[in-house]
Amino acid sequence: MNQPSWDAIFVGAGITSLACAAMLVKRDPGVRLLMVDKHIVVGGYASTFSRPKQGAVFDCSLHKLSGMAEGGNLIRILRDLGLDETLDLVYPHDYFCAYRDGTELPLANDADGAEQQLVERFPHQAEAIATFFEHVRTYGRNGYYQFQMLDGTFEPDMAQLRFAHRNLKHKTVRQALHELFDDPYLIEILAAPGIYVGGYSEDLGYLYYLHVVYATLNRGNAYVAGSSQHLSNLLAQQIEQAGGQILLSTRVDGVLTDGQSNATGISTNRGVFHSSRVYINASPHYAVQHLFAADVELAATREKLTGLKPARSTTTVYLVTDLPPEQLGLQHSESMLFADDPAAGAELRMAAALSGYEAQLSERAFWEMSPIEVTNYHALDPAAGQVVCINVLDSIAHWPQRRTAQYRAKKQRASDILVERLLRQVPGLRGHVLHTEVATPHTYVRFTNNTDGSGYGAMVGTDLKGHVFHHGFPVQGVQFLSAWVAGPSYEAAFGYAEMKARQWRRA
Numbered sequence: 001m002n003q004p005s006w007d008a009i010f011v012g013a014g015i016t017s018l019a020c021a022a023m024l025v026k027r028d029p030g031v032r033l034l035m036v037d038k039h040i041v042v043g044g045y046a047s048t049f050s051r052p053k054q055g056a057v058f059d060c061s062l063h064k065l066s067g068m069a070e071g072g073n074l075i076r077i078l079r080d081l082g083l084d085e086t087l088d089l090v091y092p093h094d095y096f097c098a099y100r101d102g103t104e105l106p107l108a109n110d111a112d113g114a115e116q117q118l119v120e121r122f123p124h125q126a127e128a129i130a131t132f133f134e135h136v137r138t139y140g141r142n143g144y145y146q147f148q149m150l151d152g153t154f155e156p157d158m159a160q161l162r163f164a165h166r167n168l169k170h171k172t173v174r175q176a177l178h179e180l181f182d183d184p185y186l187i188e189i190l191a192a193p194g195i196y197v198g199g200y201s202e203d204l205g206y207l208y209y210l211h212v213v214y215a216t217l218n219r220g221n222a223y224v225a226g227s228s229q230h231l232s233n234l235l236a237q238q239i240e241q242a243g244g245q246i247l248l249s250t251r252v253d254g255v256l257t258d259g260q261s262n263a264t265g266i267s268t269n270r271g272v273f274h275s276s277r278v279y280i281n282a283s284p285h286y287a288v289q290h291l292f293a294a295d296v297e298l299a300a301t302r303e304k305l306t307g308l309k310p311a312r313s314t315t316t317v318y319l320v321t322d323l324p325p326e327q328l329g330l331q332h333s334e335s336m337l338f339a340d341d342p343a344a345g346a347e348l349r350m351a352a353a354l355s356g357y358e359a360q361l362s363e364r365a366f367w368e369m370s371p372i373e374v375t376n377y378h379a380l381d382p383a384a385g386q387v388v389c390i391n392v393l394d395s396i397a398h399w400p401q402r403r404t405a406q407y408r409a410k411k412q413r414a415s416d417i418l419v420e421r422l423l424r425q426v427p428g429l430r431g432h433v434l435h436t437e438v439a440t441p442h443t444y445v446r447f448t449n450n451t452d453g454s455g456y457g458a459m460v461g462t463d464l465k466g467h468v469f470h471h472g473f474p475v476q477g478v479q480f481l482s483a484w485v486a487g488p489s490y491e492a493a494f495g496y497a498e499m500k501a502r503q504w505r506r507a
Helices: 015-027 073-080 111-121 123-144 146-151 158-167 173-180 184-197 206-218 227-241 284-290 299-305 344-354 359-368 405-425 441-448 490-502
Strands: 008-011 033-036 048-051 056-059 094-100 103-108 221-224 245-247 252-257 263-268 271-274 278-280 313-321 334-337 372-376 387-394 433-439 478-480
Touching: 008 015, 008 263, 015 033, 015 073, 015 227, 015 490, 048 227, 056 227, 056 313, 056 387, 073 490, 094 184, 103 111, 111 123, 111 206, 123 146, 123 158, 123 173, 123 184, 123 206, 146 490, 173 184, 173 206, 184 206, 184 334, 206 221, 221 227, 227 245, 263 278, 284 299, 313 405, 313 441, 334 405, 344 359, 359 387, 359 405, 372 405, 387 405, 405 433
Parallel strands: 008 033, 008 278, 033 245, 094 334, 278 478
Antiparallel strands: 048 056, 094 103, 252 263, 263 271, 313 387, 313 433, 334 372, 372 387
């Protein structure tokens, strides 16, 4: 740490930083990199925490990794990093199992199989289902290869791009699906993959969502045995073996400049570190507010950031059961649980927003009536314990402050409501839950400083003006990483990291 300068400093050891730094040391083995994070482990959201008494390891974020079949971007990048053989990848049989009113609808983990199953279940919507999957194969595919478009390795059909720009760009998922379908349950099933990127149907842009479906159903998905922490640790290991340094439990207080709009390093609670290049893997709202001195002119950036809306946060319930969940009726690695009235959720969420997120209305809208995603981690990695995880997209706006009686009571209500929804659909679990604990939007703010507790960076809606907040940033040498610029999902993080690594030139 006594060397006077680093080739680059990464503020935040999230998965995008780790991926970018690992690619940089592979491309330029002599490069000297420093990574600094306030947490005790690397990975940001791509990390775990354990409960030894329960024999459980809980994953903070890892569910599906998209792009993991031949032709997928992420499996190609992992191979380039030499990680594909190191990682123990689990390819689940089902995309997810839809539960509603005690009935199950498992969907195949490929586009053709899922389309056929949906036609069999909803024959009156067959023509519209065919149209939807054609949208996925064309416009979703074009969106999926966005980074390859930029580097010239993928040439899209220009007629398709023009049609999408004229007819689909300004539609939300909710608008587009309601134009195609008149079955509320089918609409909810098709909108459910938005949970993977932090948005409900009324939040997400349809074109972006099509690429999410294409990434998972058409380019394959898998899980990493050993969890997201294992993936993060492997990347960190590559960085450190190449001579890079990772400082944990270290708070970054600011990005330093020379008074002439050039970055010179960072100040931390462990001293000052020097570099003319600083990569920020953190919420840009947080960075602009807390990491730059008052003499740095950031008014234009702040104005752009007003248009960068955080994706939804999550409320998460972690469960431990006394028997393997599969033996208790939770057969699938991933399930989506829908309300008996599938159309009511969106209406209630919009009503909650109009109310200013009144507490009782918000709890009913998000916890009782919206889809929830359930991952049976034991089916994916038995070594981590008999673990089940419930996720529901939520808003921090109706949550009281931490460490208050109101906050503790609300956490208990969240646990009770969400667990009961699972037990109603999978009654064999009743009486077998040994341990529960809840992570709230405030939990995610505490560990990551992410604005509003967003677990997915920025919301990708129909208006993307705010997503260029980093263009023309006034401090030379500062660049932004993370889902706030790359887009939600592990695959987007790795794809953006690859693009930034390719742009690297040794100073």
